Amino acid sequence: SPAGDPWRADLAGARDAHAHDAAAMGACAYAVANDTISVRNGDGRELGRIRHPRARFAKLALADAGRRLLVASFDEIALYEVATGKALHRETAGEDAYPTAAALDRDGTRFVVRHRRDALVMRDEGGVEIARWQPDEYDEIERLAISGQHVIARADHVSDGRKLLVFSLGSKQPAELPASSFQLDPDSDEHVLVRRASQLLRCT
Numbered sequence: 388s389p390a391g392d393p394w395r396a397d398l399a400g401a402r403d404a405h406a407h408d409a410a411a412m413g414a415c416a417y418a419v420a421n422d423t424i425s426v427r428n429g430d431g432r433e434l435g436r437i438r439h440p441r442a443r444f445a446k447l448a449l450a451d452a453g454r455r456l457l458v459a460s461f462d463e464i465a466l467y468e469v470a471t472g473k474a475l476h477r478e479t480a481g482e483d484a485y486p487t488a489a490a491l492d493r494d495g496t497r498f499v500v501r502h503r504r505d506a507l508v509m510r511d512e513g514g515v516e517i518a519r520w521q522p523d524e525y526d527e528i529e530r531l532a533i534s535g536q537h538v539i540a541r542a543d544h545v546s547d548g549r550k551l552l553v554f555s556l557g558s559k560q561p562a563e564l565p566a567s568s569f570q571l572d573p574d575s576d577e578h579v580l581v582r583r584a585s586q587l588l589r590c591t
């Protein structure tokens with residue numbers, strides 16, 4: 388309501404929409420209004436606000452219990468410290484960049500972004516490249532997560548439909564999991580929870 392918190396309704400939806408990333412986000416959520424991102428904990432307490440000119444159209448990711456926020460837009464990638472609003476890292480995106488997915492690891496020190504039909508690149512908090520993979524050009528990556536030494540991607544292939552891909556450090560080719568959705572395991576970086584039919588399976 389006008390007399391209440393204008394972020395509250397947005398935040399409730401954001402919390403539901405991003406519940407699958409709870410392990411990395413630390414039970415926090417964000418809401419976007421105009422060009423401002425509000426980050427809040429599970430009790431609704433605001434941890435900080437970040438102003439970014441293209442926030443509404445960017446891919447966002449939270450980590451480290453809401454202390455860090457990644458913003459990937461068509462012209463730049465920025466990693467923020469939520470409490471102070473300070474940009475820890477900024478880089479200009481390449482020509483024709485269009486981010487389809489972005490993720491931070493649990494402590495917010497590594498991030499990965501996929502631009503449509505471009506390489507999948509992992510960098511550290513200073514922007515130094517850690518690894519680079521080239522997915523199939525027909526795999527439209529819709530969601531990413533970092534779990535230990537692995538990047539898990541949900542992809543929609545033009546003819547094969549949805550699938551899960553696992554890109555591992557030290558390996559150029561991804562492994563494929565026989566499932567169409569996943570959740571991070573809150574207890575382990577070496578396991579992922581995948582859904583097959585009505586079952587939720589814990590896989591290495």
